[in-house]
Amino acid sequence: MTIKPPLKRIEAKEKLPVAIIGGGLAGLTAARTLHDAGRPFILFEAADKLAGLAVSFKDEEGFSYDFGAHFITNRLADEVGIGSECLTVKSYGERVWLGGKSYSYPFGLMAVPRMSVSGLRAKLGGSNGEDRNARDWFSRRYGNALAEEIALPLIEAWSGAGADELAPSVGDSLPGSILKTLYLKAAAKITRRAVGCGYSRELSENAGVYHVYPKNGVSEICTKLAEGLADHIKLKTPISEIHVENGRVVSVRSGDKEFPVSAVISTAPANILAKLVTGTDALKEVANFRFRPMIFVNLKLSGRGHLPDTVMWLPEKKFSFFRLTEATLSMPWLAPAGKTIITVDIGAEKTDPVWSISDDELVEMCLDGMAELIPNVRELYLGHNVLKTPISYPVFLKDYEEARRRFERSTGIDNLLSIGRNGEFAHIFMEDVFVRTRRKVTELISKEAAVAIDA
Ligand SMILES: Cc1cc2nc3c(=O)[nH]c(=O)nc-3n(C[C@H](O)[C@H](O)[C@H](O)COP(=O)(O)OP(=O)(O)OC[C@H]3O[C@@H](n4cnc5c(N)ncnc54)[C@H](O)[C@@H]3O)c2cc1C
Structure with missing residues (x-):
């Protein structure tokens, strides 16, 4: 029945x-x-x-702005049915600025003796035992030097909270093993495509999954x-x-x-x-x-290739920003030929003075700080566009x-x-x-x- x-x-x-x-x-x-x-x-x-959040803005001079280097994967584009409407992102790299020098991430940093020695010590010591906070998590996995000089200052700027106040789960959002990173970076070099690395957690990352950008914006x-x-x-x-x-x-x-x-x-x-x-x-x-609010100062500059790679992380506290992105190095179509945009990320609470200063004052602040990396940045400066979002990153x-x-x-x-x-x-x-x-x-x-x- x-x-x-x-x-x-x-x-x-x-x-x-x-x-x-x-x-x-x-x-x-x-x-x-x-x-x-x-x-x-x-x-x-x-x-x-x-x-x-998936918006792009284009101004009358032909500059486009997203929230950061905003791209998707070819796999997602195909799944949604816009694969043929997308441009391939050919390269993407990140570096860290420390002590007046830039280091490729992660391998350039591993060549710095104090980073590799303390990283090795951490590995040999094992990561057993309970992590009480983000400081424990990073020190145990990467060693004190990398944690204290790079990872933790960046996470603090990015979240607006101290490393001891943050839960160890903050580390879960980072890419997987060094070996996998090595494989994905090598695949990117060989295929001349920006193979995703640390982007997808739900699906596998492999040589066939790379970044693309829809022609009409994200x-x-x-x-x-x-x-x-x-x-x-x-x-x-x-x-x-x-x-x-x-x-x-x-x-x-x-x-x-x-x-x-x-x-x-x-x-x-x-x-x-x-x-x-x-x-x-x-x-x-x-x-x-809590969510962390963020200010994105987009600086329009003449010339291109002012940063050695698309993203530059700046962990040192003397800078009022923690990341610079020259998205045109990955996506040349975002600015007219011979010009570029560098996006400056500033983490701030809405009660911080920096949240309410004028756009011109923000630009001055950014140009001042950037002069250490790009000495003639003031001569290159053409204009700006400032975006602010009160809700950018979840704070754990x-x-x-x-x-x-x-x-x-x-x-x-x-x-x-x-x-x-x-x-x-x-x-x-x-x-x-x-x-x-x-x-x-x-x-x-x-x-x-x-x-x-x-x-
Ligand atoms: C700085 C930054 C850079 C990023 N870069 C990338 C990248 O390169 N690649 C990538 O894949 N992802 C990136 N992301 C993440 C990506 O932008 C988001 O994951 C995605 O756009 C989130 O979509 P969503 O629908 O979850 O949220 P949202 O896009 O925030 O959509 C939520 C919607 O809900 C509406 N809403 C809210 N409250 C109400 C209400 N009470 N009633 C009615 N409507 C309401 C809002 O108006 C909004 O339209 C980035 C995010 C940030 C912040």
């Missing part, structure tokens, strides 16, 4: 749409997944356009995912409340409108999501999670590490998913956002179908 599920009730539950909060890469991936599964949904986006990936979904998308509709009853989300609110929903998939920053939820305390601790404080780990597993509310970079409170790139979102949304669909059958 076959037992038929109570079809009417399933239909009634599934007729209610899933609310997706946010129209960046994660929200649109969720929308596409629900659409392909034939599930009703409404995507609410607070801004007047889609793409969220937002192209969101445009493609949104194709044919316009009827389900509401722009300029910020969600101000997610209402929970008996442990389940029942509705969301925007302005004076209430929308009954079967589930919510949120891509809003985790700490903001926690403040939107009413009717439960499940996300109380998540409201304390020890204070809320246990709550973060719980949140990593679940929001504590069955039909509420928190996904995407800021939604998951995870330092992940677009390919991982895409892969994780698809997996989590698929799981939600089957879980909710099971709930409907049980009801």
Whole structure:
């Protein structure tokens, strides 16, 4: 005998749409997944356009700006269907500026005797024992010299917190073994493509996975995912409340409108999501999670190749910035011929004076600091563009590490998913956002179908 599920009730539950909060890469991936599964949904986006963080800006002089050297993998581009619309990134390298000299990362640093000796000592000492904080994690794996002179000052500038206050899990976002890095770097040299290294955690990294850049800017990936979904998308509709009853989300609110929903998939920053939820305390601790704000000063310069590699890390405290990126070395099309852009990353809290000084003062500060690396930088300077984001990197404080780990597993509310970079409170790139979102949304669909059958 076959037992038929109570079809009417399933239909009634599934007729209610899933609310997706946010129209960046994660929200649109969720929308596409629900659409392909034939599930009703409404995507609410607070801004007047889609793409969220995945935006590019182009000015009238032909300079393009992203958040950093913003590229994706050929694998993600193919999966979304924009592979043929992308340009191949031919090379990408990182260096560290220390004591007036630049060292390639990681191998140039390994040739510095004090770094290699203390690294070897750390390896021989083993990494057993419990790491109490980020300082322990880095010292045990890389040795004191590399940890104290490079890794920790960078992490402190990047997060705005001391190495002793940060959880050891900060280290989890770094690329894998030296051997793997060596293989990927060699593959990049041979194939003359920027083979991904330390970019993907969900899928394998190998010689066939390299960086590409959509011809019309990174937002192209969101445009493609949104194709044919316009009827389900509401722009300029910020969600101000997610209402929970008996442990389940029942509705969301925007302005004076209430929308009954079967589930919510949120891509809003985790700490903001926690403040939107009413009717439960499940996300109380998540409201304390902190993100690091960031200022990006894009300097337009004449000439090109002012940095020896695309990215230069600056761990020394005398600099008011911690990273310089000359993205045109990897992606020449981002500036007109014979010109370049160097992006200066400044980590700051919104209460720090540097957050509110004028753009001209920021530029002065950057040019002053950069003169050590590029002595004639003032003569090369053509103009600037400043971008600021209050939410750039998740800060893994020890204070809320246990709550973060719980949140990593679940929001504590069955039909509420928190996904995407800021939604998951995870330092992940677009390919991982895409892969994780698809997996989590698929799981939600089957879980909710099971709930409907049980009801
Ligand atoms: C400095 C920097 C450099 C990066 N470089 C790279 C790179 O080179 N390569 C790469 O792959 N990735 C990079 N990333 C990461 C990448 O940008 C993100 O992983 C990805 O864009 C995140 O997409 P998302 O949808 O999770 O979030 P978002 O893009 O932030 O989208 C969230 C959306 O939700 C909306 N929203 C928020 N609250 C509400 C609300 N209450 N109601 C309605 N809408 C709301 C927002 O307006 C936004 O549009 C970088 C990130 C940063 C910060």
